[in-house]
Amino acid sequence: MxxxxxxxxxxxxxxxxxxxxxxxxxxxxxxxxxxxxxxxxxxxxxxxxxxxxxxxxxxxNRAARTLVTGRSQQIGVVAQNSTLYGPTSMLAAFELAAAAQGFAVSVRRVRVLDRSSIAAAVEHHRDQRVAGIVVIAPTASADEALAEIPADVPLVAVDGDPGRGGALVTVDQEEGAFAATRHLLEAGHQTVWHISGPSDWFDAAGRARGWRRALQEAGAEIPPVSSADWSAASGYRAGQMLARMPDVTAVFAANDHLALGAIRALAERGRRVPRDVSIVGFDDVPEAEFFSPPLTTMRPDFDGVATETLSLLLARIEGESGPSLRTLNPTLIPRESVAAPRD
Amino acid sequence: MxxxxxxxxxxxxxxxxxxxxxxxxxxxxxxxxxxxxxxxxxxxxxxxxxxxxxxxxxxxNRAARTLVTGRSQQIGVVAQNSTLYGPTSMLAAFELAAAAQGFAVSVRRVRVLDRSSIAAAVEHHRDQRVAGIVVIAPTASADEALAEIPADVPLVAVDGDPGRGGALVTVDQEEGAFAATRHLLEAGHQTVWHISGPSDWFDAAGRARGWRRALQEAGAEIPPVSSADWSAASGYRAGQMLARMPDVTAVFAANDHLALGAIRALAERGRRVPRDVSIVGFDDVPEAEFFSPPLTTMRPDFDGVATETLSLLLARIEGESGPSLRTLNPTLIPRESVAAPRD
DNA sequence: TGCATCAGAGTGAACGCTCACATCTGCCCA
DNA sequence: TGGGCAGATGTGAGCGTTCACTCTGATGCA
Structure with missing residues (x-):
């Protein structure tokens, strides 16, 4: 006592x-x-x-240190409040990479990626005197918010508009989609249909662009795009449409979950994958290998994105500035959802 | 100029x-x-x-404020470096809830949930003078690390050992598994097989316990457990075993991805779900509805866990102490992967 | 021998806030 | 008329660091 x-x-x-x-x-x-x-x-x-x-x-006492130096050993991240596989994987990889460099990561989730939400989240991080900020900004509205942030804040965008100035790291959506579409054309399909992600996402826009370019270069007909969000549910709805059209033999879905929904819808109308319809996804979620059938898909390098993002951010913390774009190519993972068309 | x-x-x-x-x-x-x-x-x-x-x-300047008050408006989270659906969903919900209360969330990922990694991550957060700490501690080794942390640190565990003292919020794994198993028995199956998660996870142990209790109470035979990690790949391997046994008509998988893998393995041996084998999963991942067939599963209330965790943590920041356990019951989501046995 | 140089160590003032306390009003009521 | 009281505001110290200096003694070299 x-x-x-x-x-x-x-x-x-x-x-x-x-x-x-x-x-x-x-x-x-x-x-x-x-x-x-x-x-x-x-x-x-x-x-x-x-x-x-x-x-x-x-x-x-880190607070005392931060007070006197004016910089904390923290990196602020702004991300959407979702459990989407891509952003989540990237975030997890980034946190690990940052910790290895002695940086803590403070995450601020926003419900919607609109201008004011992003701006508020960034302001919050600046209040905390973070050393740098990463914004996972896959939509045009998020990009607008970024334009208003003073240039002296070290900031790196992930998955944003490749056309914008500033620092950006992104998967090469267009190249990935191009490769996926080529893969289907090379299997012998006349053309390839596309289930797109939400049109205000750069990821979705880039994938649609790559798909279209592949068709153009091959001189193939360009069918209308089925627009969806990223969910399996909307893939299912798109699939219901596609299943009714007998001339659809190949589909490129903007992500694996869309592909899953589409496969389900096709199956319900008796159209089997890959016998009747071939399909390619994007993301290579760990489960894709066990879909029925196992899904051919494009695998982005999330670890690579995380590493590049961190190194770019650290450079900007050190004072580098100006535009800087780094893109990483995804890899084709061939599985069983692609076959030659029957005729 | x-x-x-x-x-x-x-x-x-x-x-x-x-x-x-x-x-x-x-x-x-x-x-x-x-x-x-x-x-x-x-x-x-x-x-x-x-x-x-x-x-x-x-x-x-928050740093100055933190310095003088000795407490920051930050909550530290320790989590495993995974993209598992459960922990990820919980984390996303928690970040949103914390932001609503004016707290920033700093996340520290660890590669493995062993004693020293957890301890190091907790120490890091304490260095930052966080107001409180949340540890997503689903394994026994993580729980050990928690035991060594001084009691004056406001700390809440998520998914830890319900038997331990201290503050804990968790899904009632046992009740959920019990309900899932009952659901299969009530469909008319003689007994239910189980594909378990990794045995050192409390979640997995609780689910196995609930499954066993349901069988015992029904006087059903208790078959051997197939042990797996949480991945679709290991569900597939377990499914390959089950597919060879003609008397297997019902399976409770410890999560949806295991179920997906098992369904795939069963399909490859010509055993169809639910005609030949009924199956129930756990988690209700958004895609479960679009599996082939749509998966009957247990849906945990991740938002609820996040909210409870935050309120419990805030109470402890205010000085409350002593053991405190909050459990939330998952809900059965019936879909098409369960049917009566043929005979 | 003298002086510049340098490694090793110390001193005191910031940094920007909150806390405890002091001060100054104006008003009410005895 | 004045004492008390509460509302509104000011004063100064201190939180635990780092930064920019200063100081001391040893070393090297002309």
Missing amino acids: QVEDTAAAARVREPAMTDVARLAGVSHQTVSRVLNGHPNVREQTRLRVRAAIAELGYRP | QVEDTAAAARVREPAMTDVARLAGVSHQTVSRVLNGHPNVREQTRLRVRAAIAELGYRP
């Missing part, structure tokens, strides 16, 4: 740098030097300080 | 509270009072201060 009281009394204030200094018989500045790996400290002194730190269980 | 130079020079130092005070003709303390909604400020003064804040584009 007695002991506990003493301990409690001693813990009223957490040990600070001066406490460590006193115990080690040095000045607070020397403790600071040890902590920050400054070279001009004698080995013996360094050890004494470390021992004092350990003995007191001292932990540096 | 001249103008820009002046602007740049003025922006060398961001405006602080004293600048606002000077412009408004009040003391810095009055500005502080306005900012914190203190009642004893004349309306006229309040307006003058607000005007000055707007004019200068002043933003409060």
Whole structure:
């Protein structure tokens, strides 16, 4: 009891740098030097300080550090409140990469990617004096918000408008879609239908562009696009339309979940994949391999996006500026959902 | 050019509270009072201060606030580096709920949920002087790490060991599994097989327990458990085994992706769902409705978990302590993957 | 021998806020 | 008329760092 009281009394204030200094018989500045790996400290002194730190269980106060330096070791991320596979994977990879570089990641989710929500989230991060900001900004409205942010804030956009200035990292949607469509054409299909993602997403727009270009280059007919959101449910609805048209033999879906919904709708009308209709998705969700049939799809390199984003952000924190675009090519993962057309 | 130079020079130092005070003709303390909604400020003064804040584009420095109060308005989250649907959904919901209460969320991902990784992540958050910590701790090893954290740190575990003391919010895995298994028994099946999640996860253990209890209460035979991780791939492997056993007519999979893999394996051996084998999953991933066939599953209330977690954490930040357990029941979502057995 | 140089260490002032307390009004009621 | 009281505001210290200096003694070299 007695002991506990003493301990409690001693813990009223957490040990600070001066406490460590006193115990080690040095000045607070020397403790600071040890902590920050400054070279001009004698080995013996360094050890004494470390021992004092350990003995007191001292932990540096980051708030004080942030106050005086004006920069925290935090990166702010703005993302949409969704469980979509792409953004989620990217976010997880980014958090891991940032932690490895000693940065904490503070995430701010927004319900909708409109101008004011994004702006508010960015403002919040700036209030926190984050070292840099990453915005996962796949829509035009999000991009608008970015345009208004002062250029002196280190900021990297992910999945934004490749045409915009500033720093951007993105999967090469167009190339991926081009490859997917080519893959279907090369299997012998006359043309390829497309189930698109929401039209205000750059990802969706890029994929539609790549699809169209592949058809044009092959001189194939360009069928009308089925527009959808990213969900399996909307893929299902698109699939119901496609299933009614006997001349549809190949479909490129803008993501795997759309493809799943479409496969389901086709199956319900007795059109089997790949015997009657071939289909290619995008994302390579871990389950795609176990769809019925296993889905041919494009695999983006989310780890690569995360790594590039971080390195670009760190460069901007160091003061680099100007436009800077990095794109990563997805890989085709061939499975069983593509076959030659019957005729 | 001249103008820009002046602007740049003025922006060398961001405006602080004293600048606002000077412009408004009040003391810095009055500005502080306005900012914190203190009642004893004349309306006229309040307006003058607000005007000055707007004019200068002043933003409060959170680091300074944290330094003096010793607490930041941040909540630290420790989570595993995965894109598993459950934890991801929960995390997204939590971030939104926390933002609504004015808390920022800092996420620290760990590669593996072992004792030292969790401990390091928690330490990191404590360095940042977070107001509270949430650990998504679905395994026994994570739980061990929690036991070592000083009790004065406001901390809530999610998906941890319901038997442990401390604050915990979790889906009632056992009840959910019980309901899923009952559902299959009531359809007329003699017994129900189980594809389990990884055995060191509490979620998996709880689901296995509920399954077993349902069989026991019904006096049904208890078949051996197929153990798996959470992936569709391992569900597929388990399904390959089950497909070889003609007396298997009903399966409860510990999550939807396991179910997907199992369905695939069964289909490859010509056993159709639900005609030959009925199957129930867990999680209700958005795609489950579009599996072939649409999957009957248990839907946990992730929003509810997030809300409960936040409210429990806020209470602990306010000083409450002692054990506190909140469980939420999942809901059965009947679809087409369950039918009566043929015989 | 004298002086520049440098490693190693210390000193004190910021950083921008909140807290505890002090001060100044004006008003009510004895 | 004056004492008390509450509302409105101001004052100064302190939170725990880092930064820009200063100081000290040893070393090198002309």
